[in-house]
Amino acid sequence: MATKPSFHLAIPVDDLTKARQFYGDVLGLDEGRSADKWIDWNFYGHQVVTHVAPRAAGGPEAHNPVDGHDVPVPHFGVVLTVPDFHALADKVRAADIAFVIEPYVRFAGEPGEQWTMFFLDPAGNAIEIKAFQDEAQLFAK
Template sequence: MLNPFHLSFVVPDKEEAKRFYLDILGCSIGRDNPTWFDILFYGHQITIHQASDKMQAFQIDHFGPILSKEEWLSVLKVCKLNDVEFAANSLIKNEGTEDESGKFLIKDPSGNTLEFKYYLDFERTVG
C-alpha cells in the first residue's frame, strides 16, 4: 500500500482554483480558511494558498494521480465536458496487452499542469 503525499502551492486566485478542483475534478475540501485550503486529491492532500505580498504563485511543471482505468476515463470525460484546457490529449499505449497504460495532461486555472495516468497492471510499473 502506498502512503498519501502532500503538495502545497500558491495560486493567483484561490477561489477560482477551489471551483476547479472541487466542481470540475470532484475533489473534496478539507480545512478551509481565508488564505488557503486543503483538498483531498485522489487520496492525497493538496494545500492551495492565495498569492500575497509574501507568497508568489509559480506554475508547477506537472503532477498528478495514477488512477484505475475506469476512474481515468471518468475524469477524462468530465474534463472534456467542461472544456478544460488539455496540455496533451489522451493517449493509450499497448491497448489490450498487460502493458496497457494511458495518460493525458490538463491545465488548472493557474496554468499548473496535471498529468492523469493509469496502468492496467500498476505493480509491473513499480516492481
C-alpha cells in the same frame, strides 16, 4: 502504528474562487480545511493545498520529450484505475478544459504501458493523470 503512505503537496494559485470551482466542482475533490489564503483538497487520498501565492518569475515553462509528446515540467498527478481515468477525462472535456496532452496510451506494448493525460488548473499548474491496465507495471523497466 502503520499508516497508508500518502503525499502532501502545496501549489500556488492566484484565485481561490477559481481553485475551488476547478478542484471541487470540475474534478470533484472533497474540500478539507480552508482559510482566506488556502484550501486543503483530498486529491484521491492525498493532501493537495492550494495557497494564494505569487508564481515564481522566470522563463518559459519547461518541457521534456516523452513518447513523442512535450511533457510540462513541473507537474503533479495521481494514478487512477482505468475506468476512473476515463470518467475524469470525460469531466475535464465536459468542463471545456483544454488538454495539454490528450488522453492516450503511452508506451503502447512496452513495459510501463499506461493511459496518460495532462491539463492545467486555472493558475497554470500542470496535472498528469495516469492509469495502468496492470498496476504492477507502475515501476516496470
